[in-house]
Amino acid sequence: MRIALRIALAASAALLTLGVAQAQEKTLRIGTEGAYPPFNNLTADGQLVGFDIDIAKALCDEMKVKCTFVAQDWDGIIPALQAGKFDAIVASMSITPERAEKVDFTHKYYNTPPAIAAPKDTDIKGVTKEDLAGKTIGVQASTTHFNYSTKTYTESTVKPYPTAQEYQLDLANGRLDAANDDVVVLQQWLDSPDGACCKLVGTIKPVIEIHGPGAGIAVRKGETDLVNKFNAAIDAIRANGKYKEINDKYFKYDVYGGES
Amino acid sequence: MSLATDALKVDRPPPPARGWSRQRILGHVLVGLWIALGIGMVVYLVAAWNPEFFQKYAPGYISGLGITLLLVAISIVLGAILSVPIAYARMSKNPILSGFAYAYVYFFRGTPLLAQTFLVYYGVGSFRPELEMVGLWGFFREAFNCAIFAFSLNTAAYQAEILRGAIESVPRGQWEGAASLGLHKLQTMWKIILPQALIVALRPYGNEIILMIKGSAIVAIITVYDLMGITRLTYARTFDFQSYIWAAIIYLVIVETLRHGVEWIERRITIHLHR
Numbered sequence: 001m002r003i004a005l006r007i008a009l010a011a012s013a014a015l016l017t018l019g020v021a022q023a024q025e026k027t028l029r030i031g032t033e034g035a036y037p038p039f040n041n042l043t044a045d046g047q048l049v050g051f052d053i054d055i056a057k058a059l060c061d062e063m064k065v066k067c068t069f070v071a072q073d074w075d076g077i078i079p080a081l082q083a084g085k086f087d088a089i090v091a092s093m094s095i096t097p098e099r100a101e102k103v104d105f106t107h108k109y110y111n112t113p114p115a116i117a118a119p120k121d122t123d124i125k126g127v128t129k130e131d132l133a134g135k136t137i138g139v140q141a142s143t144t145h146f147n148y149s150t151k152t153y154t155e156s157t158v159k160p161y162p163t164a165q166e167y168q169l170d171l172a173n174g175r176l177d178a179a180n181d182d183v184v185v186l187q188q189w190l191d192s193p194d195g196a197c198c199k200l201v202g203t204i205k206p207v208i209e210i211h212g213p214g215a216g217i218a219v220r221k222g223e224t225d226l227v228n229k230f231n232a233a234i235d236a237i238r239a240n241g242k243y244k245e246i247n248d249k250y251f252k253y254d255v256y257g258g259e260s
Numbered sequence: 261m262s263l264a265t266d267a268l269k270v271d272r273p274p275p276p277a278r279g280w281s282r283q284r285i286l287g288h289v290l291v292g293l294w295i296a297l298g299i300g301m302v303v304y305l306v307a308a309w310n311p312e313f314f315q316k317y318a319p320g321y322i323s324g325l326g327i328t329l330l331l332v333a334i335s336i337v338l339g340a341i342l343s344v345p346i347a348y349a350r351m352s353k354n355p356i357l358s359g360f361a362y363a364y365v366y367f368f369r370g371t372p373l374l375a376q377t378f379l380v381y382y383g384v385g386s387f388r389p390e391l392e393m394v395g396l397w398g399f400f401r402e403a404f405n406c407a408i409f410a411f412s413l414n415t416a417a418y419q420a421e422i423l424r425g426a427i428e429s430v431p432r433g434q435w436e437g438a439a440s441l442g443l444h445k446l447q448t449m450w451k452i453i454l455p456q457a458l459i460v461a462l463r464p465y466g467n468e469i470i471l472m473i474k475g476s477a478i479v480a481i482i483t484v485y486d487l488m489g490i491t492r493l494t495y496a497r498t499f500d501f502q503s504y505i506w507a508a509i510i511y512l513v514i515v516e517t518l519r520h521g522v523e524w525i526e527r528r529i530t531i532h533l534h535r
Contacts, residue, residue, distance in 0.1 A: 075496040082499070102499050142496035159403075159483045160493065166382075166481075173385035175401055 031086035034071035056090040062233035089218040103218040111214030111257030115183035135177035138167030324490030339415035346420035368417035381482040426461035466522035
């Protein structure tokens with residue numbers, strides 16, 4: 001009797017682990033930041049929404065896998081990928097040479113230029129080093145914009161913030177003279193009531209060595225199979241109109257950018 | 261003379277045999293594990309030794325360390341000054357005064373330092389026009405000042421409690437004795453009570469400084485790049501765990517130095533208590 005019970009228990013445990021293992025095989029865990037609207041954002045009730053999320057869902061449908069999403073702080077997002085907390089990053093991550101040393105990237109899935117925003121009564125006239133000399137510029141830490149700002153605006157003070165929302169707060173209350181980020185992110189904020197203080201000064205011509213060819217999906221090094229699947233899926237949703245549908249849901253123009 | 265030598269000849273009982281009791285084995289194993297961990301870390305650091313990493317990031321770490329020390333030093337001193345009236349109010353018989361002090365301590369000990377710092381920096385930031393009117397915006401515009409402000413208020417609450425506890429630990433008899441000698445209350449406080457209270461307070465003060473040093477690691481959220489902030493930036497650029505290990509080592513060294521400092525002071529000020 002007792003032996004039979006044990007065998008039954010062991011068998012059910014084995015079945016359970018098997019079931020879990022199978023379930024894990026089919027789901028792909030996607031890491032994103034959740035503080036970078038309109039690309040990815042956490043709603044008040046904890047849902048992840050945004051362009052990145054919709055694109056990722058479309059790609060998962062295309063690859064016929066089940067996807068779950070994980071929100072992760074930006075400056076720990078690559079280490080978390082490497083530690084296996086999730087399998088791919090879909091978080092508007094620019095494809096840069098430094099990052100490519102640590103992770104493998106797909107093709108870009110969008111490319112929009114960086115820009116400068118400033119208060120409406122600003123005396124900043126352009127986006128060059130001279131225009132911003134002596135000003136305090138807010139950027140998100142560990143981004144291409146941070147790298148660009150520290151390298152380009154050497155005569156300004158560059159303040160790194162943990163997320164975009166925090167430099168936006170400081171730009172609104174006047175601690176910052178300007179902010180540097182993706183034009184779409186800035187524009188979305190400027191169009192919202194919170195961004196009423198400020199305006200777009202202008203866009204910056206991307207520098208390929210710093211900004212890279214656009215935003216791609218990152219996976220752990222060596223997972224070429226997954227990269228190929230993602231690339232095929234990106235091409236597929238570009239071709240079948242799904243991409244355009246998502247694009248038009250969020251933007252009035254094409255964020256994919258030129259072919260590259 | 262002969263008496264003394266006789267005394268030395270007295271047979272002492274033999275020392276108890278030191279067998280390998282279970283606790284002793286466990287103790288050796290645990291110490292062994294710790295040593296192995298330490299050696300492992302040293303080996304890792306030697307293996308991961310990267311002169312380029314140092315050249316590129318060491319200056320950042322030093323400036324971060326400077327910010328951390330400056331921030332903690334200023335906050336602790338301002339907090340100490342603030343804590344005196346708060347401790348006084350806390351012990352006062354006036355219910356309004358003591359109620360106010362109680363509420364202050366209650367709030368600052370009951371909420372996370374992170375939330376307080378965030379509230380001061382971004383909360384105050386949204387009252388810019390009002391602050392400009394009273395001329396305070398210049399102060400609150402700087403993130404470093406906001407950090408000092410929040411940290412000082414926070415540590416003042418803790419230090420007030422330390423001070424109050426220490427003063428109340430001095431027996432009432434000391435007050436009464438001083439009164440019978442005709443000493444004024446302030447004189448009693450300054451010359452009789454405080455010297456005894458501060459001996460009691462020394463260790464909690466040391467702990468508070470240590471907690472403050474470690475607590476200050478959150479200040480990077482308001483763009484003050486202290487040791488921890490620099491570490492995170494470095495890690496985000498290099499993805500090298502070394503960055504965190506170095507930060508941990510630097511924090512350990514600061515805390516260890518402080519601990520020894522406190523012990524040294526304690527030995528000095530308790531000389532009269534040793535026989």
